[in-house]
Amino acid sequence: MANGRAVLEFHDVSKVYTTGAVDVWALRDITLSVQEREVISIMGPSGAGKTTFLTIAGALMRPTSGRVIGSGADATALDERRLPRLRQEKIGFIFQNFNLLDALTALQNVQLVMATRGIAGRGAEARVHALLGAVGMEHRQGNLPKMLSGGEKQRVAIARALANNPDLILADEPTANLDSKRGREIMELLRMVAKELGKTVITVSHDLRIRDLADRVLWLEDGHLQEIAAGEHLPGEFSR
């Protein structure tokens, strides 16, 4: 584990979905601390609760019980109306399907996020150019998403996630729609974001090929989270 400031902490976090008379535990008493500059990869079978973990970490969903501390702020204690601001300032999201706005260019997609905080003008423009440059997309800044390849879209999505200089980057299956070469490039880029830009990166992924690029690998199954030591096989069928 890297030493540094805790960017995300889960304290006895549980999430239960109730369907009729049946309770489904997506997360059970999870306690976790993620440090600055760490790259964490959360793996597990489908339906294991990975997305639930990510949405709770991203202040998009509240846990049934427990506390979530993000950059020192107790997200579980925050009023619902203050959560968007927490997401704007502290968290960057990267999605499996990129989720760029189709009608906006690469540049505008990044600018849009900065607009949520009222950041505009030349300073903002310079920052957008710098971010697109950092992810190797400055030359495609005027292109609409439909003109970009999957890897390029994900690079723009990474630039967008960094636009408001958040502490934490949450990536949901960031390599799922990319071939192995592009997938690895994206993960290397995320690692660079963590190590050189000082961000904390948590990815949820099925992609075993990028396991070695994470500082820690966590296995989530039946709501339980366990750390997998380097070189250790992943549990069950999934590891084969």
Add this chain to the structure above:
Amino acid sequence: MLSLVTRQNLLAEKTRFAISVGGIALSVFLISFLLSLYQGWKLNVGRFVERVEADVWVAREGTSDFIAAASILPNDMQGELEALDGVRRVDPVVVRPMRFEETNANASTHLVGYDTESGVGGPVRWTKGKEVPGPGEAIIDATYGRVAGVSMGDTLRFGGRELEVAGVSTGGDFVFSQTTFVTLDEARSLLGMADLTTFYLVQLEDGADVDAFTSSVEDAFPGVVALTSDEFADTTRNRVMASVVPILIVILFLAFVVGVAITGLTIYNATVEKAREFGILKAIGFTNGYLYRLVLEQSLVTGLLGFAIGVGLTVLGSRFASDFVPQFVTLVRWQDLTLVLGATLLMSVIAALLPVRRIAGVDPVMVFNT
């Protein structure tokens, strides 16, 4: 940046955007054109009475306006009126709503017989042919000529009598009827009113008290009413507008509802289709308030564009309206356009409110793993 998203969202589906703008434009056109008609009619209807050189109109009690012209007064009353204090001159006019034979069925006219020597009660503005009718001649209102399908040199027939159209005037249009001027003797002869008069037009000496005079007339002549020129113009205007306004209100309301429905529906559909994008925006930190603003911006841009096109159509339509329907006299006023702008903004705001619940219900979690 929101403006950028607004612009891109609107232009992303150009056909829907065009339908939405077209719906608003149609609604704005209907509303502003009807208002311009209302203003045009309101101005025109009272104009004849206002322009007649008279301070007071004297009529039989129960007569309220020029249109009904339900007044019969004896001829010898003229001398008695002239004898009253403060009176400068008194002119009789004979007026009767009627329809000439062989004219279009919807062509009604008010035959006005006036003293051609004084000119009081005659045409407001001469435009063609003779300015003053002679025996056996008539000066028709230009609108009447177009409605009735008669023009200079044509013959108007009534009860076996004939009148030649000798001139054309304007300013005598009451929407449902227009003036036809003949000599006083011609009117009396034509209508069988040899000893009778419809109205007396009284001009007072300078400085005379008009209200005191009207009271004195009503005291001196039981069963007679005296109205100031302004009062008579107002009651005449009200007579016409009272029958038009309820219809106008219904159409204005429907036009407004159509505008709201079209814009509301297209904005709502656009919001439903963009639910995923709203989810993305929510996930990356946009608040519901920002998203409402986004939808409101889209709705306002649609509304304002529709307003501009609708007003353009109104200005264009009002210029040529009377070419198609002679009675369509329009007056486009900036005050009315301001009102329509307000109505358009209201339409846009209502349309933007429709998808509010939908936006609030978008769960940003939907953008994960899909």
